[in-house]
Amino acid sequence: MLKQTPLNQTHxxxxxxxxxxxxxxxxxxxxxxxxxxxxxRRAAGMFDVCxxxxxxxxxxxxxEFLRYLLANNVDKLKEPGKALYSCMLNPxxxxxxxxxxxxxxxxxxxxxxxxxxxxxxxxxxxRQRAARAPQLSIKPRRDLAMIAVQGPQAREKVWQxxxxxxxxxxSLKPFQAAGFAQYFIGRTGYTGEDGFEIMLPQQExxxxxxxxxxxxxxxxxxxxxDTLRLEAGMNLYGQDMDENxxxxxxxxxxxxxxxxxxxxxxxxxxxxKPAAMQMLGLVLLDKGVLRGHQKVVxxxxxxxxxxxxxxxxxxxxxxxxxLPLAVAxxxxxxxxxxxxxLNAKVVKLPxxxxxxxxx
Amino acid sequence: xxxxANLKYTKSHxxxxxxxxxxxxxxxxxxxxxxxxxxxxxxxxxxxxxxxxGEECAVVESVKAASDVYAPVAGVVVAVNAEVTxxxxxxxxxxxxxxxxxxxxxxxxxxxxxxxAAAYQALVESEAH
Numbered sequence: 001m002l003k004q005t006p007l008n009q010t011h012x013x014x015x016x017x018x019x020x021x022x023x024x025x026x027x028x029x030x031x032x033x034x035x036x037x038x039x040x041r042r043a044a045g046m047f048d049v050c051x052x053x054x055x056x057x058x059x060x061x062x063x064e065f066l067r068y069l070l071a072n073n074v075d076k077l078k079e080p081g082k083a084l085y086s087c088m089l090n091p092x093x094x095x096x097x098x099x100x101x102x103x104x105x106x107x108x109x110x111x112x113x114x115x116x117x118x119x120x121x122x123x124x125x126x127r128q129r130a131a132r133a134p135q136l137s138i139k140p141r142r143d144l145a146m147i148a149v150q151g152p153q154a155r156e157k158v159w160q161x162x163x164x165x166x167x168x169x170x171s172l173k174p175f176q177a178a179g180f181a182q183y184f185i186g187r188t189g190y191t192g193e194d195g196f197e198i199m200l201p202q203q204e205x206x207x208x209x210x211x212x213x214x215x216x217x218x219x220x221x222x223x224x225x226d227t228l229r230l231e232a233g234m235n236l237y238g239q240d241m242d243e244n245x246x247x248x249x250x251x252x253x254x255x256x257x258x259x260x261x262x263x264x265x266x267x268x269x270x271x272x273k274p275a276a277m278q279m280l281g282l283v284l285l286d287k288g289v290l291r292g293h294q295k296v297v298x299x300x301x302x303x304x305x306x307x308x309x310x311x312x313x314x315x316x317x318x319x320x321x322x323l324p325l326a327v328a329x330x331x332x333x334x335x336x337x338x339x340x341x342l343n344a345k346v347v348k349l350p351x352x353x354x355x356x357x358x359x
Numbered sequence: 360x361x362x363x364a365n366l367k368y369t370k371s372h373x374x375x376x377x378x379x380x381x382x383x384x385x386x387x388x389x390x391x392x393x394x395x396x397x398x399x400x401x402x403x404x405x406x407x408x409x410x411x412x413g414e415e416c417a418v419v420e421s422v423k424a425a426s427d428v429y430a431p432v433a434g435v436v437v438a439v440n441a442e443v444t445x446x447x448x449x450x451x452x453x454x455x456x457x458x459x460x461x462x463x464x465x466x467x468x469x470x471x472x473x474x475x476a477a478a479y480q481a482l483v484e485s486e487a488h
Contacts, residue, residue: 017393032451033422034397223396223423289400289420310399310422317399338418 005050006145006205014219022116024051026222033223037312040191040228041355044151045220046212047190051115054144054199055122058108059136066101066109068264069128071247073257077103083175083188085255087247088121089266093273094243095250097121098235100188102177110177110184112146112197114237128265144184145205147198149217150228152355154195158185161211162198169196190225192232192353227309230318233281233350239292240279240306240320246270249322250306251279251349277303280329281349282319283359286342290319290335297334297341300326305335313352314359320349360389363455367431367470368479374455375431377470382438384458385431387419390483392454395421398447403439403460410434410462412469417459419450432469434462 002025011018016027027048029036039045057066066074072086082103088096097117102110113121122140129136149158159166168180169187174194177186184199200208213219226236233251235241241250248256248270258270282305284290290308301324308319319335327333329348334341351359366374372391376384392398400420410416410430417428438461443449449457464470474482 017396028423029396032397227422287400288402289425291425310420312422 003051005048006202007048007050007209010206010209011048011219014213016219016221019222021051021222024115026051027219029221029223030219033221033227034312036218036220036224037227039218040151040193040220040224041313041352042151043218044149044153044157044195044216045218045224046209047148047150047220047225048209049148049197050145050202050205052146053113053115053118053122054141054146055111055113055125056108056139056141057111057125057136058139059133060107061133062107062109062136065129065133065136067262068132069125070101071256071264071266073260073262074101074103074109075260076257077101079176080104081172081176081178083177083186087241087252087255088124089247089264089270090243091265091269093246093266093269095237095241095245095247095252096124096243098237098241098252098255102186104179116238143202144199145202147200147205147208147212148189148195149198149212150189150191150193150195150220152194154193154217155187157212157215157217158196158198160215161208190232190234191228192234192350193228194354227312230307230309230320231311231313231350231352233320235320236307246273246275248275249277249279251320276325277322278325278327279306279320279349280323280327281347281351282308282321282333282335282344283314283347283351284317284319284335284342284344285332288317288337288342290317290337290344294319295336296321296323296344297336298324298327298331300324303327303333311351313357318351319344362388362476362480362483364476366455367473367475368482369429369431369473370482371429373428373431375470375473376458377467378461381463381467382461383432383434383464383467383470384461385428386458387426387428387450387454388479389454391426392450395419395426396423397421398450401444401447401450401459403444404436406436406439408436410436419447419459428459430462431473432462432464433466434464437461437463
């Protein structure tokens, strides 16, 4: 039996095509995935992200605990509400999950983890807590729904939909959140567009979804979510990295703080094993579609595509590829697609941001 | 959408149409394009290629996934539809008009071995459960 979010029936009523996404019954599109993609880049779209898990960590000494648990350094979080993207590593330096952590108060941090890894993440956090900070409490919040509203008009639409939301969230900077009445509003997302991720009580999710729809915010499925994050240069757990991948080889070096003297889980392994590969973007020059696991041929040795698809913004196929360190932006490499070698150009990520192509 | 009665179908979701000139036009069904979503790439077989029945001979790719297209009957490829190769979304717009290639069949009677509209309808329904 697939798990359902509180919006399941609403998706069906809106004509969604549903798929099994890691054990969750989720909308992949409501018609055309490409139209949905453009809608987010040009106006505003909303995503059901209730399958992701909110985890609240409370108690004295959280910061010290998270400093050790996470690869990015929570000491970067100084203002209340500020958010940080981080990996949670295993002792071998592999990625258990990538997550967002919000600093709310000195004794409350909020973490959002991926759906497919949620149980494993909570068990891991719980194990570390018991060993290092038994005074803390780790509480999964399945009682909360989460809706992401993304696009150049997204914030305006949210302010129209939720009375009082403007006053509570207008001053939020990117990657900052605030609690307000029964809501928690973060200026974050997974599309490369401005917008909010809104947490609220489960039983209110469908009403907010319908209100936003009435204001012209289009429902967006997982299909467009994937092409949007790909264009925005954002990794997908399980595809671009997992427990066997070094984050420094997955384009995540900017999220791993090796500079500070603090110790964290996985640090020793990363220091002992410098990156041998790098993650870069590819744009296909020939006709076809780049996909995950395709082999890349370069003069410096083989590489592999981790995520690939068709970019509606660029109108050509794009990908993330793990490539030898000697490959440089601007090089042409070849991708093996069905026994043919097609040409692709190596580019810097991202491919698009804030409605504009960057390639 | 109803399944045209004048076409034949395969279990792998191709349609085949015997035309007046004896050639067989081949495309993918409405159901197949619906599963795949927005089409962005079509790779047709080379004209002149000899195909066995059931042979992998073309590829359709949507934003979501790549899918092989199989020859419904044996024969030689005599034409490909450049309009569909150039504008793959035609497959989404009207799957039964968007033929991908035409085969001169070794034996036109081979079409009789394919599914008719009712049998294909039953197949689609059985896959939905």
